[in-house]
Amino acid sequence: MAKIAVIPGDGIGKEVVNEGVKVLEYLNSTYELGLSFKEFDLGAARYLKYGELVPDNVLNELETFDAIFLGAVGDPAVEPGILEKGILLKLRFYFDQYVNLRPVKLYNDRFSPLKGKGVDEINFTVVRENTEGLYAGIGGFLKKDTPDEIATQEMIASRKGVDRILKYAFEYARKTGGKLTVSDKSNVLTYAHNLWQRAFKAMAQEYSDVETNHYLIDAITMKMVRNPEIFDVIVTCNLFGDIITDLGAELQGGMGLAVSGNINPDTVSMFEPVHGSAPDIAGQNIANPLATILAAGMIVEYLGHEELSAMVDQAVQSSIDNNKVTPDMGGELSTSEVGNHLVKVLKELK
Amino acid sequence: MAKIAVIPGDGIGKEVVNEGVKVLEYLNSTYELGLSFKEFDLGAARYLKYGELVPDNVLNELETFDAIFLGAVGDPAVEPGILEKGILLKLRFYFDQYVNLRPVKLYNDRFSPLKGKGVDEINFTVVRENTEGLYAGIGGFLKKDTPDEIATQEMIASRKGVDRILKYAFEYARKTGGKLTVSDKSNVLTYAHNLWQRAFKAMAQEYSDVETNHYLIDAITMKMVRNPEIFDVIVTCNLFGDIITDLGAELQGGMGLAVSGNINPDTVSMFEPVHGSAPDIAGQNIANPLATILAAGMIVEYLGHEELSAMVDQAVQSSIDNNKVTPDMGGELSTSEVGNHLVKVLKELK
Ligand SMILES: CC(C)[C@H](C(=O)O)[C@@H](O)C(=O)O
Numbered sequence: 001m002a003k004i005a006v007i008p009g010d011g012i013g014k015e016v017v018n019e020g021v022k023v024l025e026y027l028n029s030t031y032e033l034g035l036s037f038k039e040f041d042l043g044a045a046r047y048l049k050y051g052e053l054v055p056d057n058v059l060n061e062l063e064t065f066d067a068i069f070l071g072a073v074g075d076p077a078v079e080p081g082i083l084e085k086g087i088l089l090k091l092r093f094y095f096d097q098y099v100n101l102r103p104v105k106l107y108n109d110r111f112s113p114l115k116g117k118g119v120d121e122i123n124f125t126v127v128r129e130n131t132e133g134l135y136a137g138i139g140g141f142l143k144k145d146t147p148d149e150i151a152t153q154e155m156i157a158s159r160k161g162v163d164r165i166l167k168y169a170f171e172y173a174r175k176t177g178g179k180l181t182v183s184d185k186s187n188v189l190t191y192a193h194n195l196w197q198r199a200f201k202a203m204a205q206e207y208s209d210v211e212t213n214h215y216l217i218d219a220i221t222m223k224m225v226r227n228p229e230i231f232d233v234i235v236t237c238n239l240f241g242d243i244i245t246d247l248g249a250e251l252q253g254g255m256g257l258a259v260s261g262n263i264n265p266d267t268v269s270m271f272e273p274v275h276g277s278a279p280d281i282a283g284q285n286i287a288n289p290l291a292t293i294l295a296a297g298m299i300v301e302y303l304g305h306e307e308l309s310a311m312v313d314q315a316v317q318s319s320i321d322n323n324k325v326t327p328d329m330g331g332e333l334s335t336s337e338v339g340n341h342l343v344k345v346l347k348e349l350k
Numbered sequence: 351m352a353k354i355a356v357i358p359g360d361g362i363g364k365e366v367v368n369e370g371v372k373v374l375e376y377l378n379s380t381y382e383l384g385l386s387f388k389e390f391d392l393g394a395a396r397y398l399k400y401g402e403l404v405p406d407n408v409l410n411e412l413e414t415f416d417a418i419f420l421g422a423v424g425d426p427a428v429e430p431g432i433l434e435k436g437i438l439l440k441l442r443f444y445f446d447q448y449v450n451l452r453p454v455k456l457y458n459d460r461f462s463p464l465k466g467k468g469v470d471e472i473n474f475t476v477v478r479e480n481t482e483g484l485y486a487g488i489g490g491f492l493k494k495d496t497p498d499e500i501a502t503q504e505m506i507a508s509r510k511g512v513d514r515i516l517k518y519a520f521e522y523a524r525k526t527g528g529k530l531t532v533s534d535k536s537n538v539l540t541y542a543h544n545l546w547q548r549a550f551k552a553m554a555q556e557y558s559d560v561e562t563n564h565y566l567i568d569a570i571t572m573k574m575v576r577n578p579e580i581f582d583v584i585v586t587c588n589l590f591g592d593i594i595t596d597l598g599a600e601l602q603g604g605m606g607l608a609v610s611g612n613i614n615p616d617t618v619s620m621f622e623p624v625h626g627s628a629p630d631i632a633g634q635n636i637a638n639p640l641a642t643i644l645a646a647g648m649i650v651e652y653l654g655h656e657e658l659s660a661m662v663d664q665a666v667q668s669s670i671d672n673n674k675v676t677p678d679m680g681g682e683l684s685t686s687e688v689g690n691h692l693v694k695v696l697k698e699l700k
């Protein structure tokens with residue numbers, strides 16, 4: 001038994017989540033997973049009507065769920081940042097979802113933007129710290145709106161916060177048999193990232209079976225473009241994880257495939273596509289639902305059904321290889337047709 | 351008359367600066383520029399022998415120069431960060447070199463790591479703020495070396511500091527007839543980058559002839575890989591500039607061509623290749639001197655000889671097109687042979 005809270009959100013969020021739920025419902029009925037779903041109307045409409053982002057009673061109710069399935073939030077009628085901070089970051093922080101797991105996987109050579117790099121070369125996972133760093137939201141203004149204005153913004157790294165994400169990353173690397181790369185800017189951030197360095201070195205001794213290395217954040221962007229094949233698992237701070245997973249999304253063929261798990265095994269975890277609400281293409285049934293379908297795969301994996309998650313991945317692979325995709329990936333299917341196709345492939349894979 | 355302080359530094363720094371000075375000396379004698387050179391032995395050797403990074407008397411002397419020509423600092427015998435912070439960042443901050451100008455230019459299609467992108471698509475300039483942001487060096491530790499340790503690191507944005515870099519960027523875009531893109535993380539950094547946003551919007555009104563747009567830092571890394579052709583001039587904060595110029599360096603064919611001008615027209619400006627001291631290949635006469643030679647070109651441009659700078663650029667273009675380059679770029683020349691070849695081409699271009 002597992003309760004899934006569905007938050008379609010705004011724009012294409014609703015359309016892609018439909019397809020994700022379609023896949024989950026198929027798996028649920030076919031494999032008797034005991035999933036139940038409840039939809040929550042958080043997003044721009046509610047905010048514009050009632051001024052509400054995530055009201056306390058909703059937070060309390062969400063706490064009783066096993067996982068949250070989020071589409072995307074963001075709307076042109078709302079000042080940028082309000083919905084992202086008020087809903088997405090709010091949930092990440094409220095449920096202390098300290099792991100942001102983001103696989104970067106190229107499914108088909110034709111989508112690689114890099115010369116000479118194919119599916120074997122681009123396949124790694126970013127483990128992003130998700131609750132501190134520059135996302136702490138701490139800072140202020142002095143002499144605001146004057147020529148002498150000064151703004152500060154605090155990056156916070158706690159040993160506890162860094163240790164727990166490193167532990168997750170080391171365990172993940174050990175489990176998957178991969179090398180663990182840490183990325184920071186320790187040569188300049190001599191406080192916050194000095195702590196990261198010390199914590200990483202200490203833990204590397206405990207996990208002496210896991211091979212490790214280190215790249216500065218500037219250097220790792222180069223390596224990602226030149227030698228993506230050297231990466232298995234990358235662990236990094238909140239902001240750097242944000243940056244390199246967008247770069248990674250492009251390397252795997254674009255935002256249409258980038259998926260994000262916001263995980264805390266002890267509270268409520270949340271799964272989402274990395275892309276936004278894309279208001280410019282909303283309502284046209286052309287949005288690419290594959291990232292959201294992969295998020296559905298992450299949900300079943302998180303709930304303990306690894307083999308079903310692998311099957312979803314295989315179905316995505318198949319729909320890409322057979323060009324059963326939306327126009328952004330060069331296909332001719334609509335959003336809902338991709339979802340239907342996925343279910344069809346899953347039936348065949350049974 | 352102009353006095354150039356030459357700081358070869360460590361590792362390949364010495365080798366590449368030799369070739370840069372070779373080019374400058376040729377231009378100096380041929381076009382009677384009235385340049386004089388003096389070498390300063392800052393770097394690992396001095397630090398290891400005397401514990402000195404940049405002593406006060408050297409700072410005072412450097413103040414009397416028109417430009418600094420820096421190779422690279424960094425040595426395996428010295429803890430990472432010490433020389434970079436103690437020399438490179440020290441000089442940037444001491445001379446308040448608030449503009450870090452970093453062109454990203456692909457010289458030859460064969461060096462593009464991106465499928466389907468050529469020299470016409472990759473040609474823009476990053477204007478990086480160089481004196482504040484997360485480079486302020488402010489922060490601290492609480493309960494250091496305990497499980498409860500907390501480290502903080504301060505990002506500082508002053509309106510004055512942001513305004514002056516924006517002004518430089520707007521002027522640069524106007525002069526070169528390009529579009530100006532600003533990149534920040536204003537949806538999360540609601541203090542420091544809110545200031546950036548307000549300052550940018552205000553200045554965009556003054557420069558209404560300059561076309562502008564905005565990308566979040568995560569999104570801009572995607573755009574750089576997918577649509578680098580949309581960029582002319584990008585202005586951004588210190589850390590983000592650091593990150594995207596390394597990515598840019600890769601897009602233009604690798605660190606061997608990435609050049610950096612640290613500029614304050616009112617004090618002493620400093621020019622350098624973006625690459626480091628590369629101790630692993632030092633002393634073998636194989637380091638690629640082209641970035642340093644382009645830095646020499648930036649120096650003459652800075653001193654008012656734009657046509658000579660353009661000629662250096664042309665000579666670099668020619669040596670690349672004719673494969674007169676070092677092995678890292680697929681050529682067979684040594685470091686000094688590339689320098690000699692450059693001078694030869696410059697003679698032909700006269
Ligand atoms: C929307 C934004 C706040 C968010 C972030 O910065 O984490 C997004 O970019 C992401 O990567 O999930």
Ligand SMILES: CC(C)[C@H](C(=O)O)[C@@H](O)C(=O)O
Pocket residue numbers: 187188218434435438439592610624
């Ligand atoms: C060496 C380091 C301190 C420096 C920086 O971070 O600015 C370098 O990466 C650069 O880009 O010039």
